[in-house]
Structures are given as C-alpha cells and as structure tokens.
Amino acid sequence: MSTPLGRSEAAGPPTGAPDWEKAQAEPEFQELRRRLRSFVFPVSGLFLAWYLLYVLLSVYAPDFMSTKIGGNFNIGLLMGLLQFVTTFAITWWYVRWANRRFDPLARSIREELEQR
Amino acid sequence: MTTTNLAQSALETASNPLLNTAIFTVFVVVTLAIVVRVNRRRTATTGDFYTAGSAFSGRQNGIAISGDYLSAASFLGIAGAIALNGYDGFLYSIGFLVAWLVALLLVAELLRNTGRYTMGDVLAFRMRQKPVRAAAATSTLVVSFFYLLAQMAGAGGLVALLLNVTSGFGQAVVIAIVGVLMIAYVLIGGMRGTTWVQIIKAVLLIAGALLMTLWVLALVGFNFSGLLGEAVANSSKLGEQLLNPGNQYKNPIDFISLSLALVLGTAGLPHILMRFYTVPTAQEARRSVSWAVALIGLFYLFTLVLGYGAAALVGADVIRSAPGAANSAAPLLAAHLGGTLLLGLISAVAFATILAVVAGLTITASASFAHDIYTNVLKSGEASPQQEVKVARMTAVVIGVLAIVGGILANGQNVAFLVALAFAVAASANLPTILYSLFWKRFNTTGAQWSIYGGLISTIVLIVFSPVVSGKPVDPATGKSASMLQGVDFHWFPLDNPGIVSIPLSFLLGYLGTVLSSRRDPADPQKYAEMEVRSLTGVGVEKAVTH
Numbered sequence: 216m217s218t219p220l221g222r223s224e225a226a227g228p229p230t231g232a233p234d235w236e237k238a239q240a241e242p243e244f245q246e247l248r249r250r251l252r253s254f255v256f257p258v259s260g261l262f263l264a265w266y267l268l269y270v271l272l273s274v275y276a277p278d279f280m281s282t283k284i285g286g287n288f289n290i291g292l293l294m295g296l297l298q299f300v301t302t303f304a305i306t307w308w309y310v311r312w313a314n315r316r317f318d319p320l321a322r323s324i325r326e327e328l329e330q331r
Numbered sequence: 332m333t334t335t336n337l338a339q340s341a342l343e344t345a346s347n348p349l350l351n352t353a354i355f356t357v358f359v360v361v362t363l364a365i366v367v368r369v370n371r372r373r374t375a376t377t378g379d380f381y382t383a384g385s386a387f388s389g390r391q392n393g394i395a396i397s398g399d400y401l402s403a404a405s406f407l408g409i410a411g412a413i414a415l416n417g418y419d420g421f422l423y424s425i426g427f428l429v430a431w432l433v434a435l436l437l438v439a440e441l442l443r444n445t446g447r448y449t450m451g452d453v454l455a456f457r458m459r460q461k462p463v464r465a466a467a468a469t470s471t472l473v474v475s476f477f478y479l480l481a482q483m484a485g486a487g488g489l490v491a492l493l494l495n496v497t498s499g500f501g502q503a504v505v506i507a508i509v510g511v512l513m514i515a516y517v518l519i520g521g522m523r524g525t526t527w528v529q530i531i532k533a534v535l536l537i538a539g540a541l542l543m544t545l546w547v548l549a550l551v552g553f554n555f556s557g558l559l560g561e562a563v564a565n566s567s568k569l570g571e572q573l574l575n576p577g578n579q580y581k582n583p584i585d586f587i588s589l590s591l592a593l594v595l596g597t598a599g600l601p602h603i604l605m606r607f608y609t610v611p612t613a614q615e616a617r618r619s620v621s622w623a624v625a626l627i628g629l630f631y632l633f634t635l636v637l638g639y640g641a642a643a644l645v646g647a648d649v650i651r652s653a654p655g656a657a658n659s660a661a662p663l664l665a666a667h668l669g670g671t672l673l674l675g676l677i678s679a680v681a682f683a684t685i686l687a688v689v690a691g692l693t694i695t696a697s698a699s700f701a702h703d704i705y706t707n708v709l710k711s712g713e714a715s716p717q718q719e720v721k722v723a724r725m726t727a728v729v730i731g732v733l734a735i736v737g738g739i740l741a742n743g744q745n746v747a748f749l750v751a752l753a754f755a756v757a758a759s760a761n762l763p764t765i766l767y768s769l770f771w772k773r774f775n776t777t778g779a780q781w782s783i784y785g786g787l788i789s790t791i792v793l794i795v796f797s798p799v800v801s802g803k804p805v806d807p808a809t810g811k812s813a814s815m816l817q818g819v820d821f822h823w824f825p826l827d828n829p830g831i832v833s834i835p836l837s838f839l840l841g842y843l844g845t846v847l848s849s850r851r852d853p854a855d856p857q858k859y860a861e862m863e864v865r866s867l868t869g870v871g872v873e874k875a876v877t878h
Contacts, residue, residue: 233864233870235860236860274576274580280418281575287560303624
C-alpha cells in the first residue's frame with residue numbers, strides 16, 4: 216500500500232524483519248503474554264458462568280426468580296440488572312488493568328522491536 | 332368499540348404519513364450531504380473505502396458500533412417483547428449486552444493488531460491464504476446476507492405500521508427505496524460515509540429512547556415499581572406473571588441454546604469485526620468497545636422502561652391487536668406520549684436504524700468478496716487497489732439488488748429467525764476459528780476449514796430441519812402455523828435454535844481437524860511467533876498484512 220494509513224507507528228521505513236521467534240522467546244514478552252492470558256481467560260470464564268447461571272435460573276427456577284423483594288421488584292429483575300452492573304464493572308476493570316498493567320510493557324517491547 | 336378498532340384508530344389518528352415521510356426525507360438529505368462532504372477526497376484506495384483510513388477515534392467508533400448493532404429489531408422488537416411477554420424480552424437484551432465482554436476481552440484488540448480489512452485477514456495471517464480466505468468469505472457472506480434479508484423484510488412490515496402503506500406493491504416500493512439508499516451510502520461514502528450515518532443514527536436513536544424513557548418515568552413520578560404495578564394492572568392476559576420469567580420461552584433447552592448464540596455470536600459478526608479496523612490502534616479499539624458497552628447497555632435499560640411503559644400506558648391488549656403487534660409497542664407509546672409529532676420522529680428514527688444497519692452489512696460483504704475472494708483467491712494477491720475497490724463497489728450493487736429482491740419476496744413471511752440464524756452462524760463458524768487462530772499455536776489450515784465449514788453447515792442444516800422452518804402446530808386462532816412454511820412438516824431437530832449443538836461441534840471440529848492433520852499440515856511456528864508478538868504489542872500495525 217503506497218499511502219500510510221492513519222496515525223500509526225508504522226509510518227517509518229521498514230528496518231528489516233525482526234526475528235519473531237526470538238522476540239517471542241524474550242522474557243519480557245513471555246511476561247506480557249502471561250499477564251494477558253492470566254487476566255482475560257479467568258475473567259471470561261467468570262462472566263460467562265455468571266451469565267449462564269442467570270439464564271439457567273430464569274428457565275429452571277422461575278419461582279425463585281419471581282420472589283418479591285420490595286414493591287414490584289423481584290429477584291429476576293434484580294439479577295438482570297446485576298448483569299448490567301457486572302458488565303459495566305468488568306469493562307471498567309479491564310480498561311483500568313490494560314492501561315496500568317498491560318500497555319506500558321507492550322509499549323516498551325514494541326519500541327524496542329521497532330528500533331532494531 | 333373492540334380493541335382491534337381501538338388499536339388501529341390509535342395509530343391511524345396519531346400517524347400522519349406525510350409528516351413521517353417529511354421527517355425521514357430530512358434525515359436522508361442531511362446524511363447524504365454529510366456523506367458527500369466527508370468524502371470529498373476520493374475513496375480510490377482500499378484502506379479508504381473499507382476502513383476510512385483507520386482514522387476514526389475510539390469514541391466515534393464506539394458510537395458507530397452502537398449504530399451498527401442496535402437494529403430495528405432491538406428497538407421495536409425488544410420493547411414490544413417486554414410489553415407483551417414481560418420479563419423474557421429483558422432476558423434477550425441481556426445476552427446482547429454481555430456478549431460485548433467477549434469482544435472486549437478476547438477479540439477486539441488482537442484482531443485490530445493482526446488484520447487489516449476483513450475477518451479473512453486474521454485467519455490468513457499464518458495459514459494457507461486461499462482455502463482459509465475462501466472459507467472466511469463464505470461465512471461472512473452467509474451471515475451478512477441473512478442479516479440483511481431480515482432487515483429488508485422487516486422494513487416492509489415497518490412501513491405498513493408507520494406509514495399506513497398496506498398494499499404489497501407500496502411496501503415493495505419502500506423496500507426498493509431502502510435498498511437504493513443503502514447502495515448510495517456505500518458507493519458514495521465507503522466506510523467513512525457509512526460510519527457517519529451510523530453515528531448520526533445512534534445519536535438519534537439513543538436520544539429518542541432517552542426522551543421517551545424520561546417522559547414515561549416522569550408520568551409515574553420516577554417510581555419504577557409503580558410503573559411495574561400499572562403494567563401488571565393493565566395486562567389482562569398475564570397479570571402478575573408479566574414480571575416473571577417463562578412467558579415467551581417455553582422450552583428451557585431452546586432458550587439456553589439461543590442465549591449461547593447471542594452471547595458468543597456478537598464477537599463473530601463480520602460487520603462488527605470490521606468496525607475494529609476503522610481505528611488506528613488496539614488502545615482505540617479498546618476505547619471503542621467501552622463506549623459501545625456503555626451506550627448499548629444504557630439503551631437496553633431504556634427499552635426496559637419503554638416496554639413496561641407501553642404495557643402500563645397503552646395496554647397489552649391494544650398492542651397485541653395493532654397492526655405489527657409487538658413491533659407497534661414503541662410507536663404506540665410515542666403516539667400516547669407526544670402525539671403525531673413524536674410518533675413521526677420515532678418512525679423516522681426506526682427507518683434510520685434500518686438504513687444504517689443495512690449499509691454496514693453491505694460494505695462488509697462487499698469488502699469480504701473483493702478483498703478475500705477476488706484479490707486473494709482469484710487473483711492470488713495480484714489485483715491493484717483500484718481494481719479491488721472497483722470490484723467492491725460492483726459487489727455492493729449486486730448485494731443491494733439481491734437484498735431488494737430477497738426483501739420483497741420475504742416481505743410478510745416470518746423471517747425473524749434469520750437474525751437468530753446469523754448470530755448462530757457467527758457463534759459457530761466464526762468465533763471458534765478466530766479464538767483458535769489467536770490463541771492456539773498448533774491451529775492450522777485444515778482446522779480452520781473444519782471449524783468454519785462445520786459450524787456453517789451444521790447450523791444451516793439444523794435450522795432447515797427445525798420447527799422454525801416447518802412443522803409447528805397450527806394456531807387455531809389464526810389458522811396458521813408459526814413455522815415459515817405452511818402445510819408441510821419435515822422437521823426432525825427439536826429446537827428453534829441450533830447453537831447448543833453447533834457451537835460445541837465447531838470447537839470440536841476445529842480441534843480434530845488440527846490434531847488429525849498435524850503431520851501433513853503442520854502449523855508454522857515462525858508465523859505464529861510473528862502473529863503473537865504483533866497481536867499483543869501492536870508492532871508495525873499497518874504493515875500487519877502486506878501480502
């Protein structure tokens with residue numbers, strides 16, 4: 216492609232292909248990979264399980280979900296709204312984690328690779 | 332006066348087709364002017380046409396994603412489902428929201444760093460180009476076309492409802508107009524124009540829903556529990572049951588199956604995936620999704636109030652007997668609150684919604700055909716960007732014409748299942764393949780083919796032989812079966828939604844295909860190393876796919 220697309224770090228001329236397997240084996244990269252996987256896999260498992268629990272309760276325990284908890288609110292409505300709360304909270308948590316724990320390390324590895 | 336007459340007169344007296352058309356025309360003229368304006372520079376390069384030069388900000392893209400994702404089915408369908416079936420409509424919207432966490436945590440950023448224009452780019456990164464691109468494009472075209480067909484057919488029903496166009500011919504004309512406008516947006520504006528249409532539509536839709544929500548809440552003194560009480564009191568059929576689960580979905584396994592497809596399908600929808608390429612970096616992709624989560628979540632909270640609000644203020648009986656039944660809940664509520672003018676505004680917003688969604692689908696399908704099939708499969712990567720864009724434009728016209736013809740033929744048919752089908756294919760064929768490709772070192776070309784084609788074929792076969800196509804019992808009240816086809820029964824699969832079978836099957840096939848072929852088709856460890864380093868660090872983002 217002749218035109219550089221967007222404001223990206225790739226605007227400069229290529230400086231020879233890095234040795235990707237070596238870059239992958241670097242301890243810093245292994246640490247980056249470990250950080251990512253040890254955050255996103257457990258959290259994904261968590262929110263999927265929590266969503267599935269909600270769905271299962273709705274279809275198999277409608278009586279429990281219909282229990283009134285004040286006014287016309289019932290447990291089902293509360294749990295549904297809690298799904299919203301957890302979705303917003305996990306989004307906020309992940310963004311904060313990525314900004315603090317992931318981006319700085321990723322940036323330093325990227326800059327090092329692009330200088331080679 | 333019977334309730335039927337009451338409902339019809341409620342919409343007819345409030346609805347002013349001339350006003351509705353005028354508001355809609357203003358929307359079309361304004362958006363077309365903006366599309367022309369933002370594209371005064373010609374869109375001759377592929378990057379410009381497909382991804383607007385990746386120059387959108389995360390916030391702009393997040394708003395556009397909401398505009399792309401919130402279809403008329405989300406607005407009219409979910410509000411209506413809550414008004415008539417209560418709690419179960421709410422359940423549906425939660426699946427649509429939670430699904431965004433899959434996109435946020437597992438897909439958006441890594442995809443942004445490893446691809447350029449299409450889903451095929453990501454899969455082709457470390458596999459044999461031609462077979463995986465052909466598979467990815469096939470799945471993209473199938474998902475996009477089903478989704479498009481559902482939207483176009485829905486446009487016909489919406490017109491009948493909002494403009495009092497009841498003749499089949501009149502509805503066909505409106506479907507054709509929608510199709511022509513969609514082609515115009517894509518041809519004139521490319522991705523940049525399409526994105527602006529989606530941004531404007533998202534703002535209008537969310538503002539309209541917010542206005543109605545505050546209005547409803549103000550009428551009940553901001554007492555949501557009181558609103559629920561009035562909704563129950565006004566629902567002669569369900570009564571107290573309106574607040575409890577189990578009114579719409581009778582078969583638990585079927586609902587679990589649907590839930591799986593909703594929560595896993597979003598991150599595999601090609602038109603959503605393509606939006607992540609319109610921003611320059613992974614950080615902006617992350618910001619896009621957090622904006623989308625906030626906006627989409629708020630919107631579904633509004634529909635909860637609107638649905639119960641319609642039940643309380645309009646009444647389930649009136650909604651049920653109105654033309655369009657559940658889909659008329661939100662328009663009837665608008666007419667009840669703000670009379671002719673608000674109904675006109677909400678009608679125009681519903682149309683804008685359809686337009687923005689179909690334009691996004693069309694550009695995705697044409698990009699996939701031109702970039703994956705034409706350039707990389709047929710021309711082995713030898714086509715010039717100008718040729719490729721030309722093919723993409725021609726494809727957009729062909730898809731538009733097919734969608735118009737298909738939409739007219741399917742008008743009046745029960746095709747709502749096509750949306751669920753698109754989600755099921757996305758969850759079964761696309762998501763497993765993307766996840767394996769990003770996270771599993773050994774995954775190879777054979778595995779990718781098995782998971783895509785296996786997911787695609789199993790989903791379609793199970794749908795064809797499911798009760799949504801044939802064999803649902805005839806409803807004595809209407810004398811019609813709820814299936815698409817009447818008078819025949821060749822179903823053997825018991826569920827309406829195939830996800831619970833097809834999603835695990837596709838994961839299994841991807842695994843088996845890889846393991847069984849690992850000797851003759853080994854994964855390239857060097858390419859995997861490159862993909863992993865690039866996807867996590869974003870090194871050389873724009874050069875990721877320079878085939």
